Amino acid sequence: xxxxxxxxxxxxxxxxxxxxxxxxxxxxxxxxxxxxxxxxxxxxxxxxxxxxxxxxxxxx
Numbered sequence: 001x002x003x004x005x006x007x008x009x010x011x012x013x014x015x016x017x018x019x020x021x022x023x024x025x026x027x028x029x030x031x032x033x034x035x036x037x038x039x040x041x042x043x044x045x046x047x048x049x050x051x052x053x054x055x056x057x058x059x060x
Contacts, residue, residue, distance in 0.1 A: 001015060001016065001017045001018070002015075002016050003015055003016075004016050004033070009040075010037060010040070012035065012037055013035075014033060014034060014035035014036055015033075015034045015035055016031065016032070016033050016034075017031070017032045017033075017034070018030070018031050018032075019032075029052070029055075031048055031052065033048065
């Protein structure tokens with residue numbers, strides 16, 4: 001868990017939780033970002049998806 005903020009755009013501080021579960025082959029990562037303002041929800045989701053896709057490609 002860590003806090004996340006972008007002061008340039010908002011004074012809101014949100015919380016990001018990352019859970020990694022071991023599977024028989026590999027693992028499963030679940031990322032939950034709590035407290036995202038509705039105006040930023042779709043952009044936040046797209047950003048995390050891009051980051052996680054990059055991680056998956058790097059770990060390939």
